[in-house]
Amino acid sequence: MDKLIEKFKALSDETRLRIINLFIKSGQNLCVCELMDALRIPQYAVSKALTILKNAELLTYEKEGTWVYYQLNKSVQENKSLFTFLRNFLNDKTFLEDEDRLNQRLLLREDNRCVVGIIPEEDLVKLIKERIKK
């Protein structure tokens, strides 16, 4: 029961719900800097939220050099049911805006890997504009 309580607690926070939403809707792994740009919150806030979600066993992660890719932990039936529930009921405007920003950010991946890192928002906007031109 403790683990289930921990999962509910992990989900009872706006930032953490927004993060889970991005994993559910994008259906792929994401790194910390991509989440920063999609959510527009500081790096430490993303990191802390991810740690709580990981401790609740809702996420797993893989390191790749200095990058860390997180993803939904679907190895547990309980989680799969939870994610299905969430997919149906996370439809707030905030979530849709996050998804839009994430999709833009993902355009910058190369070979399906994040290559951008943490950069000022103005630089990010430029990069994305250039990318869309091509």
Added chain:
Amino acid sequence: MDKLIEKFKALSDETRLRIINLFIKSGQNLCVCELMDALRIPQYAVSKALTILKNAELLTYEKEGTWVYYQLNKSVQENKSLFTFLRNFLNDKTFLEDEDRLNQRLLLREDNRCVVGIIPEEDLVKLIKERIKK
């Protein structure tokens, strides 16, 4: 989104989960004194937990004289999905024990109404023994 967060927060507490479990498993309305005996916790603790669950719109209630009967709020699709999820994953020993005590307590209902109220546990045990003899 705020309401969903409030629901997750309401569910991230052992007492409140145990209460929700009893409503899900028993499939009926229950009054405060019945929950006290099933959970073996003080009246004020049951009342406070119920208030939080009601504010999160997970429960509704009806007054009947001085008795108050609470029940699952199934008027929202979101809740129905949540309850279905919970039904599948609330199977801890604690929950089963609560269910057993509740079933005993419910034997004392008359015309499907609670008639016992708040009494010392020893008196409750006696009443239940007598009831089972009949």
Added chain:
DNA sequence: TTTTTACATGCAATAATTAGCATATATTAA
């Protein structure tokens, strides 16, 4: 009209959570 009974709530102490900043770690690049 007083008492009893079922339930709710206000308050105070304590514990847990959050938010922001600075800094630490670990890997890669120079």
Added chain:
DNA sequence: TTAATATATGCTAATTATTGCATGTAAAAA
């Protein structure tokens, strides 16, 4: 080695949640 970069974490103050007790409320019974 040193510097740079992606990510994690320690610390603090502020806020929020929990617990237990005492008391309040409202309906029914006496």
